[in-house]
Amino acid sequence: MIYLDYNATTPVHPAVLEALLPFYRENFGNPSSVHWAGRMVKGAIEEAREKVAALVGCDPVEVVFTSCGSEADNMALKGVAAALRGKGNHIVTTGVEHPAVLNACHYLENNGFEITRLPVDRHGMIDLAELEAAIGERTILVSAMFANNETGVLFPVREIGAIAAGRGVYFHCDAVQAVAKVPVDCREMHINLLALSGHKFGAPKGVGALIVRKGVKLQPLIHGGSQERNRRAGTENVAGIVALGKACELALVEMAEEAARLSALRNRLETGIRALLPDVRLNGHPDRRLPNTANLSFPLLEADSLLLNLDLLGIAVSSGSACSSGTLKASAVLSAMGVEPALARGSVRFSLGRGSTAGDVEYVLEVLPGIVERLRKSSEK
Numbered sequence: 001m002i003y004l005d006y007n008a009t010t011p012v013h014p015a016v017l018e019a020l021l022p023f024y025r026e027n028f029g030n031p032s033s034v035h036w037a038g039r040m041v042k043g044a045i046e047e048a049r050e051k052v053a054a055l056v057g058c059d060p061v062e063v064v065f066t067s068c069g070s071e072a073d074n075m076a077l078k079g080v081a082a083a084l085r086g087k088g089n090h091i092v093t094t095g096v097e098h099p100a101v102l103n104a105c106h107y108l109e110n111n112g113f114e115i116t117r118l119p120v121d122r123h124g125m126i127d128l129a130e131l132e133a134a135i136g137e138r139t140i141l142v143s144a145m146f147a148n149n150e151t152g153v154l155f156p157v158r159e160i161g162a163i164a165a166g167r168g169v170y171f172h173c174d175a176v177q178a179v180a181k182v183p184v185d186c187r188e189m190h191i192n193l194l195a196l197s198g199h200k201f202g203a204p205k206g207v208g209a210l211i212v213r214k215g216v217k218l219q220p221l222i223h224g225g226s227q228e229r230n231r232r233a234g235t236e237n238v239a240g241i242v243a244l245g246k247a248c249e250l251a252l253v254e255m256a257e258e259a260a261r262l263s264a265l266r267n268r269l270e271t272g273i274r275a276l277l278p279d280v281r282l283n284g285h286p287d288r289r290l291p292n293t294a295n296l297s298f299p300l301l302e303a304d305s306l307l308l309n310l311d312l313l314g315i316a317v318s319s320g321s322a323c324s325s326g327t328l329k330a331s332a333v334l335s336a337m338g339v340e341p342a343l344a345r346g347s348v349r350f351s352l353g354r355g356s357t358a359g360d361v362e363y364v365l366e367v368l369p370g371i372v373e374r375l376r377k378s379s380e381k
C-alpha cells in the first residue's frame with residue numbers, strides 16, 4: 001500500500017503513540033482536580049503547551065487547545081467578530097481558504113458582517129497591494145492561510161502580517177497545512193491568531209490549537225468551565241494534547257531534514273510524471289510551495305477515475321481537498337486560480353510524508369502512464 005495523501009491526514013508517529021498511551025491508562029485524572037490524579041495530568045498539559053509554543057514562536061500562555069483545526073479557525077473568526085463587533089464588521093480573507101474559514105465567513109456574512117475575498121493569480125498568489133487597499137475603517141480582521149491544502153502554495157505570511165499590523169487589524173492565519181512542514185513564527189510574522197491541527201503531523205485526530213497572542217480580544221465559542229483560561233470550556237483531551245506536544249517536539253528537531261528529503265522526492269515525482277506525460281500541468285506556484293505537495297492536472301481525464309484506478313493498485317492520492325472529493329465539481333481553489341473547469345476536474349493532489357520513500361515514487365511513475373493511456377482510450381470510445 002502506498003499512501004500519498006498526507007495533507008488529508010497522517011498516521012500517528014510511533015513516538016507520539018508511546019507518549020500518549022499512559023494517559024489512557026494510569027494517568028487518567030481530570031486536570032481540574034486538585035488531588036494527585038489531577039496534578040499528574042495538569043503538568044503534562046502545561047509541558048505540551050510549551051512544546052507547541054516552541055514550534056510556532058509564541059508564549060505557552062498563548063496556546064489554547066481545541067478539538068481540531070476547524071474549531072480553531074471558527075474560534076478565531078467568530079470569536080474576534082463577536083468581540084470587536086462594536087469596532088467594525090468587515091473581514092478580509094482570500095478566495096482559496098479551507099472550508100473551515102470559508103464557511104465561517106459565510107456564517108458571519110449571514111449575520112451582518114461584510115467579507116472581502118481577495119482573488120488569486122494563476123499561481124495561487126494574492127496581490128499585497130489589493131490587500132492593503134481592501135483594509136478600511138471598519139476592518140477588524142485579515143484571515144489568510146499559510147499554505148494551501150490543495151496546491152501547497154505558500155502565502156507571503158510575513159508581509160500580510162506586517163500590513164495588518166501597520167493598519168491596526170488582527171491577522172488570523174490558518175496554518176493547519178504549514179505547521180511542522182515549514183518554519184512558522186507567530187512573533188516574527190506578526191500573527192495574532194494561528195490555527196493548527198495535530199492529525200496533519202503525526203498526532204491523532206481530535207486535537208488542535210489556536211494561538212491567541214496576548215492582548216487579542218476574543219469571545220469563546222464554547223461556554224462552560226474555566227479551562228484554557230476561560231477561552232475554551234470542556235475537560236481537556238489530555239492524551240491528545242500530550243500527543244500534540246510530542247509531535248511538535250519531534251517536528252522542531254526533524255523538520256528541516258524531512259522537508260529537504262520530501263522536496264527531493266516530490267520533485268522527482270513531478271519531473272518524472274511530466275517527462276512521461278508532457279501535457280500534465282502543475283497547479284500552484286513553481287517555488288513558493290510546501291515541500292511535500294504536488295497538484296497536477298491531467299488533460300482529458302476525470303481525476304476521480306484516475307484516483308479509483310490508482311486505488312486499485314494500492315496507491316492513495318486525492319482530488320482537490322478531502323472534504324470535497326466524491327463530488328464531480330471542479331475544485332474551488334483551482335477555479336479561483338483560473339484553471340479551466342475541464343483541467344481542474346482532471347487534477348490530482350499527491351502529498352508526501354514521513355513514510356514516503358523513493359520506491360513509492362518510482363512505483364507511481366511505473367504504473368501511472370499505463371493507467372492514463374487506458375483511461376484516455378476508453379473515454380474516446
Ligand code: PLP
Binds near residue numbers: 073147175
Ligand atoms: N485548514 C486547512 C488548510 C486544512 O487543510 C484543514 C484540513 O484539511 C483544516 C483547516 C481543518 O482541520 P481539521 O481537519 O483538524 O478540522
